[in-house]
Amino acid sequence: MLRLSFETISQNLIVRLDGELDHHTAEEIRNEIDKEIDKNNSKNIIFDLSNMNFMDSSGIGVVIGRYKKVSKLGGQAAVVHMNSRIERIFKMSGLLNIVKKYENKKQAIERL
Amino acid sequence: MRIKNKRLKDYKGVSKLAAKNFMKLEFLSKSQNEAFARVVVASFASQLDPTIEELADIKTAVSEAVTNAIIHGYEGKLGTVKIECSINNDEIEIIVIDEGKGIEDIETARQPLYTSKPELERSGMGFTVMETFMDRVDIQSRKDEGTKIRMMKRFVSNQD
Numbered sequence: 001m002l003r004l005s006f007e008t009i010s011q012n013l014i015v016r017l018d019g020e021l022d023h024h025t026a027e028e029i030r031n032e033i034d035k036e037i038d039k040n041n042s043k044n045i046i047f048d049l050s051n052m053n054f055m056d057s058s059g060i061g062v063v064i065g066r067y068k069k070v071s072k073l074g075g076q077a078a079v080v081h082m083n084s085r086i087e088r089i090f091k092m093s094g095l096l097n098i099v100k101k102y103e104n105k106k107q108a109i110e111r112l
Numbered sequence: 113m114r115i116k117n118k119r120l121k122d123y124k125g126v127s128k129l130a131a132k133n134f135m136k137l138e139f140l141s142k143s144q145n146e147a148f149a150r151v152v153v154a155s156f157a158s159q160l161d162p163t164i165e166e167l168a169d170i171k172t173a174v175s176e177a178v179t180n181a182i183i184h185g186y187e188g189k190l191g192t193v194k195i196e197c198s199i200n201n202d203e204i205e206i207i208v209i210d211e212g213k214g215i216e217d218i219e220t221a222r223q224p225l226y227t228s229k230p231e232l233e234r235s236g237m238g239f240t241v242m243e244t245f246m247d248r249v250d251i252q253s254r255k256d257e258g259t260k261i262r263m264m265k266r267f268v269s270n271q272d
Contacts, residue, residue, distance in 0.1 A: 001147075023179040024143035030233070054168075056175040060235035085168055092244060093225070093237045 004029050006036050011075075012109050013042035015066075020054035026062045033066055043075040044112045046105055050081040059086075060093045067099055076100065078108045133159065133199040141186045141193050141210070143179075149195060150174040156197050157204050160267045169245035170204070170265065176238040177208035177261045183229065185212025185259055203266045206246075211258040218251050 002025035003018040015033055019025070037045065045066050049055075067077040078100040082090070090096050102108040135156050139145045150171040157170050174195070181193045194209040215221050221228075222243075227236035242249045246263040253259040 020147060022143075022146050022175050023183065024146050026233075027143065054171065054175075056172050056179065057235045057237035057241050058179060060237055061233035064235065065233045085165075088244075089172075089237075089241065092240060093235055 001025070002029060004032060008040050008042065009105070009109055011041070011043035012046055012112065013037055013040055013044070014046045014048055014105055016048040016050070018051035021052060021059040021062065022054065022056050023058040026058040030062060030065065033062075034069060037066070037069060043070065043073070045070050045075065045077045046102075046108045046112070047077070047079045048081055048105060049079055049083070049086060052083075052086060055086050055089060057089065057093070060089065060095055063090075063095060063099060076112050078102055078112060080105050080108050131199075131201055135197050137195040137197070139193055141182045141189075141191045141212075143182055145193070146175055146178050146182070149178045149193070153195060153197055153206060157199075160199060160202065160204065162267050166265070166267055170206070173242045173245045173249075173263055173265075174206060174208070176241050177206075177263065180238050180261070181208060181210035181212065181259065183232065183234070184215070185210035187213065203264060206263045206265075208261045208263075209258065214255040214257055215251065215253040215259055216255055218253060222251070 001019045002021055005016045007014040007016070013036060047063065063077065070077055080102050081104065082101060102111065137149065137152055139149065153174045154167050154171045157167065178193060185191070191210060191212055196207040196209070198205045220226055222239045224240040225236040227234040239249065242261070242263060246265045248264040250262040251259065
């Protein structure tokens with residue numbers, strides 16, 4: 001189970017992922033996030049992982065895919081509230097070289 | 113060293129109970145079952161009294177292996193995924209089996225960031241994740257016959 005919620009602050013789309021991100025849930029949310037980016041004309045995307053209890057490598061694909069989408073129009077991608085376990089998977093794939101990590105969304109919005 | 117440890121463990125009721133155990137699980141290759149499979153294996157492993165971290169390692173590795181069977185083995189078609197799980201003292205062995213199309217080049221498939229399905233936004237990190245979170249990962253595969261992924265992990269927390 002994965003619950004998806006959105007918030008827009010200026011041109012930043014904050015995507016909150018509560019639950020488990022695997023291949024199954026990734027398939028469900030991918031298009032929804034893309035639609036939201038298009039609808040709001042979002043420049044940057046910020047993933048809020050405060051309540052993400054599980055993520056496997058399918059999650060890496062979701063983040064890279066969204067990064068590619070926003071970076072085409074000069075935007076950036078960031079993650080906030082990442083726990084050590086998920087950070088390990090991010091680092092393994094080199095994801096933190098392209099996606100920025102911040103403590104919280106306030107910090108992310110200020111620095112993006 | 114090992115023998116000495118084993119002898120000490122024999123006096124521990126819990127370890128003795130968990131000394132040998134086995135379970136088998138079979139399910140359709142539907143992505144809904146990825147969460148089901150990792151939770152079942154994790155609860156079977158919990159008799160070894162693992163740390164939260166160790167349980168998460170097992171869940172992640174199982175999720176990767178089952179996802180591979182569904183996406184690459186069966187390529188979205190329906191088939192059966194089998195998991196066989198054995199406990200031997202402080203070690204767990206998890207075997208994930210599909211009868212799908214098989215992996216032609218195992219060496220390449222194991223490479224970090226390699227994926228045969230970039231169009232599906234696959235990261236190519238599946239085997240790397242399995243290898244990082246488990247002590248050992250062996251892959252057996254035959255074209256058009258299927259793939260068997262065997263993973264082993266020793267529970268450090270269970271040793272003293």
